[in-house]
Amino acid sequence: MIIERVVANANEVSVDHLHKEKVYLASGDLLKRVQRVKTDHGRELGIRLTTERELHRGDILYMDDKNAIVVDVLSNDVLVIRPESLEVMGVIAHQIGNRHTPAQFDGDEMIVEYDYLIEEMLTRQQVAFSREERTLNEAFRPIGHSHD
Structure with missing residues (x-):
């Protein structure tokens, strides 16, 4: 799956009712617009943001009726x-x-x-x-x- 935009942020949109997968990033990786990542469930994603935007903790990379993939940050x-x-x-x-x-x-x-x-x-x-x-x-x- 290729992610080209951030859907929303979990601080603005509730994802509590959805099955969540997390992408854990080092804080420096939040600045990268292009990168390959893996969710905590083992799903590989390519991130290629089409806008001049950084990632933030809580950004929702994917969301449908049942699932959400959310960015979290390593300490x-x-x-x-x-x-x-x-x-x-x-x-x-x-x-x-x-x-x-x-x-x-x-x-x-x-x-x-x-x-x-x-x-x-x-x-x-x-x-x-x-x-x-x-x-x-x-x-x-x-x-x-x-x-x-």
């Missing part, structure tokens, strides 16, 4: 940084930005993909953080950059 190994002040957050954000490491923010937390060098830097500077497995709603985006 990520991340560092969750919880600086005690805005000043510390600014310093840490600057240092992480210099490494061109993408970050996400959730309330007072800064979340980056696990990197032992960042972990060492945070430990050395005595910044509060934890290493966690988290399911993220969006992918970390690669940062294009130039030092011209």
Whole structure:
């Protein structure tokens, strides 16, 4: 089966009454418009989205009267940084930005993909953080950059 468009999202349309198959993707794969995947029931799918669109957790790739195929996201190994002040957050954000490491923010937390060098830097500077497995709603985006 080739999937060319997303039907809807499970946050907008109920699929509770349907038999569900899930496609588990790494968060980085949410950015890919063309890929081959397998559902948790072993069904192989080709995804070839015809629009400039990313996949999201809960996207319904296929739906009929009895079945739905829904995207879910695998957890990520991340560092969750919880600086005690805005000043510390600014310093840490600057240092992480210099490494061109993408970050996400959730309330007072800064979340980056696990990197032992960042972990060492945070430990050395005595910044509060934890290493966690988290399911993220969006992918970390690669940062294009130039030092011209």
